[in-house]
Amino acid sequence: MNLFSLTALSSLLAATVSAAPFPSTYTLVADGGWTVVTDGTNAYIGTGDIANYPILILKGGNDNGMITGTEQHKDSTGVQHLYVIQDGNTPVALTDPNAAAPADAVLTGFGIDDQNYLTVDGENSFGVDPSEGQIRKIYHLDGSDDQYEPISLWVKECKGC
Known part of the structure; x- marks a missing residue:
């Protein structure tokens, strides 16, 4: 019994230390509390202009699957x-509706x-x-560049989205 208890405890600890799964629907929140928004093509922070920059709603991502995105309160066109x-x-960026990403896209x-926090290949590089x-x-950073201010993108479950 003691061996089984230690094995079960080890498994439980390993599960809690590993990375969290993606919620079914979520948004991203940048440092400073800025909710990530979109113009349908790119991701942004720093605006209160919901008419032109609605909140970016995301789904997917588990097991290295693709993440789909849409604009809040918009009927999907693809x-x-x-x-x-x-x-x-x-x-x-976001692909065009029902279109492929560029050849060098991840x-x-x-x-x-x-x-x-959201990562790409285990790195928080935004x-x-x-x-x-x-x-x-918002940029994905490849290495260091003094032009960009690093930010983290917190994954926040979006209930009612």
Whole structure:
């Protein structure tokens, strides 16, 4: 019995230490409390203009699956997938509805770390260009670049979405 109890305890501890699963529907919240919004093409922070930049609603991502995205309160015109480009500092983007991503796009490899932040291939590598003003595009960062301010994107369950 003691061996079984230790094995069960070890399994339980391993499960709690591993990365969290994605909620069924979620949003992203950047440092400073900014909810991530979209123009239907890219991800942004820093706006209260819901008419032109509605909240980005996301689904999927478990087991390195693709993440689908849509704009809050918008009837879907087709499936869009969240993607990043690994090489270079490039915007976090959405495919056009029912269209393929660029050839060098990364559509899988998204995860959640132990603090509930979005990662790409295990790395929290996002940033914004502070010189862009109030509405700032979110970039996937490849290496260091003083132009960008690093940010974390917290995965927040979206109930009622």
